[in-house]
Amino acid sequence: MISEASHLHMLFFPFMAPDHMLPMVDMAKIFAARGICVTILTTPANATIIHPSIDDSILLHIIPFPSVEFGLPSGCENRSLIFGHDQLINFFKALSSLRHSFDYVLRDLSPDCVVTDMFLPWTYYVATERGIPRLVFHGSSNFAMCAADAFERCPLKVDKAQCFVFPGLPHHIEMLTTQIMDFNKFVGTPSEIILETFSEAMKVESKNYGALMNSFYVLEPEYADHYREAMGRAWNVGPVSLCNKEVTNKSTRGGEYPSSVNKCLKWLDKRPIGSVVYMCFGSGSLFSMEQLREIALGLEESRLPFVWVVRNERDDWIPKGYRERIEDVGMVIRGWAPQLVILNHDAIGGFVTHCGWNSSLEGISAGLPMVTWPLYADQFYNEKLLVDILKVGIMVGLKVNTFNIEMRPIVEAKAVKTAIRRLMGDGIEANERRRRAKQLGEMAKRAVDKGGSSYEETENLINELIDRKKRV
Numbered sequence: 149m150i151s152e153a154s155h156l157h158m159l160f161f162p163f164m165a166p167d168h169m170l171p172m173v174d175m176a177k178i179f180a181a182r183g184i185c186v187t188i189l190t191t192p193a194n195a196t197i198i199h200p201s202i203d204d205s206i207l208l209h210i211i212p213f214p215s216v217e218f219g220l221p222s223g224c225e226n227r228s229l230i231f232g233h234d235q236l237i238n239f240f241k242a243l244s245s246l247r248h249s250f251d252y253v254l255r256d257l258s259p260d261c262v263v264t265d266m267f268l269p270w271t272y273y274v275a276t277e278r279g280i281p282r283l284v285f286h287g288s289s290n291f292a293m294c295a296a297d298a299f300e301r302c303p304l305k306v307d308k309a310q311c312f313v314f315p316g317l318p319h320h321i322e323m324l325t326t327q328i329m330d331f332n333k334f335v336g337t338p339s340e341i342i343l344e345t346f347s348e349a350m351k352v353e354s355k356n357y358g359a360l361m362n363s364f365y366v367l368e369p370e371y372a373d374h375y376r377e378a379m380g381r382a383w384n385v386g387p388v389s390l391c392n393k394e395v396t397n398k399s400t401r402g403g404e405y406p407s408s409v410n411k412c413l414k415w416l417d418k419r420p421i422g423s424v425v426y427m428c429f430g431s432g433s434l435f436s437m438e439q440l441r442e443i444a445l446g447l448e449e450s451r452l453p454f455v456w457v458v459r460n461e462r463d464d465w466i467p468k469g470y471r472e473r474i475e476d477v478g479m480v481i482r483g484w485a486p487q488l489v490i491l492n493h494d495a496i497g498g499f500v501t502h503c504g505w506n507s508s509l510e511g512i513s514a515g516l517p518m519v520t521w522p523l524y525a526d527q528f529y530n531e532k533l534l535v536d537i538l539k540v541g542i543m544v545g546l547k548v549n550t551f552n553i554e555m556r557p558i559v560e561a562k563a564v565k566t567a568i569r570r571l572m573g574d575g576i577e578a579n580e581r582r583r584r585a586k587q588l589g590e591m592a593k594r595a596v597d598k599g600g601s602s603y604e605e606t607e608n609l610i611n612e613l614i615d616r617k618k619r620v
């Protein structure tokens with residue numbers, strides 16, 4: 149039946165932010181590689197980021213983005229360029245105004261289905277009015293989705309309680325209330341726009357055709373099942389980043405081939421296998437100067453080789469004489485790092501991550517044990533999965549889920565050093581963690597290979613859509 153795939157047309161419309169665009173473009177590539185006719189819908193500035201990472205098998209359809217009309221600087225079309233609440237509100241308003249353009253695109257291209265981001269809930273209504281099924285992409289793990297759902301449904305949320313036990317989940321999961329992402333805290337604050345978008349997304353959640361998950365069944369089987377029982381149909385087609393096989397694919401994933409790739413590879417090639425720690429906190433996480441200084445000292449005191457990605461632009465956190473002292477052991481990358489290239493280099497032996505879902509899954513796919521350092525959003529859920537369920541993580545011990553840099557307790561250099569040394573050590577505990585991580589990495593690769601669970605789930609969805617197309 150898959151030979152009929154070329155007649156099927158899927159339209160992908162990612163939310164414009166690196167953490168959502170990267171996996172959705174990977175997903176689009178996975179379906180294109182199976183012979184589906186795939187179009188990615190985006191705006192001019194985002195098209196220049198996506199273009200280097202796709203080939204002719206995928207069409208890019210570009211619609212204008214009304215930045216200036218909504219009080220944003222010209223060309224400001226991606227959440228990574230948004231500063232402050234006013235801009236965030238304007239960005240979401242500008243996004244909603246794309247409704248009409250989206251409708252015209254559906255009219256002109258008549259795709260057989262659309263895959264759109266959860267942050268674009270209005271796409272459900274537009275697609276439904278045109279009789280086109282909408283698949284949603286959330287960007288989170290099954291575990292995080294189920295935990296968030298259990299929390300939202302629970303009438304017994306008590307603000308002052310220290311601990312929250314998630315009702316109805318397959319495992320006994322408890323977390324400090326301060327670690328839970330509670331959108332209700334946004335009521336009456338400038339971040340209310342996120343709560344509104346989230347509420348809109350939840351309204352259509354059970355009406356969607358289903359969800360495309362960037363995960364694989366055997367990673368979190370109880371939660372993949374629980375998601376389907378509690379929230380709706382879903383296809384686990386990941387880890388999607390594994391579709392980037394060559395170094396060039398891995399490096400152009402965030403846009404142009406970054407200049408740091410060759411420098412990084414040269415540096416890593418000189419290190420022994422499994423000896424280097426890689427530390428990165430995702431596409432948008434910034435730290436206070438004090439925290440950066442503590443990290444810098446902790447890395448240095450660990451006496452282990454490291455690659456550390458720093459997104460802050462200021463550099464007054466750099467301790468005196470630091471650059472010279474670490475010259476032979478450490479590499480600090482400012483801005484954007486070729487993460488997939490680094491994680492999959494033999495020299496890397498451990499990953500310090502903020503537990504964004506993409507990074508968590510990329511670490512799993514690379515077979516690496518991790519130090520977990522969650523900051524906000526779903527990251528504390530992902531930490532639970534990595535540490536308590538999969539047992540491949542060591543917590544650094546953060547207890548407050550907050551976007552506010554100043555509200556975060558400081559992790560001191562000594563704690564950074566201790567966590568890293570435990571991660572990279574060669575005692576029984578560290579070796580066991582390493583063994584499990586390696587095993588998960590192999591499972592991830594098997595899942596996306598022919599006959600694996602993600603390969604099969606992708607095929608099942610394609611066949612179902614082909615059947616549907618024949619019926620309508």
Ligand SMILES: O=c1ccn([C@@H]2O[C@H](COP(=O)(O)OP(=O)(O)O[C@H]3O[C@H](CO)[C@@H](O)[C@H](O)[C@H]3O)[C@@H](O)[C@H]2O)c(=O)[nH]1
Binds near residue numbers: 166168506
């Ligand atoms: O220098 C960098 C930094 C990031 N990345 C890539 O960017 C993505 C980052 O995604 P993620 O690890 O999920 O982190 P965030 O950017 O922080 O992601 C946001 O979106 C995720 C998916 O919804 C959530 O799980 C997180 O909590 C939320 O912060 C990954 O693919 C990385 O490989 C790079 O390639 N180079």
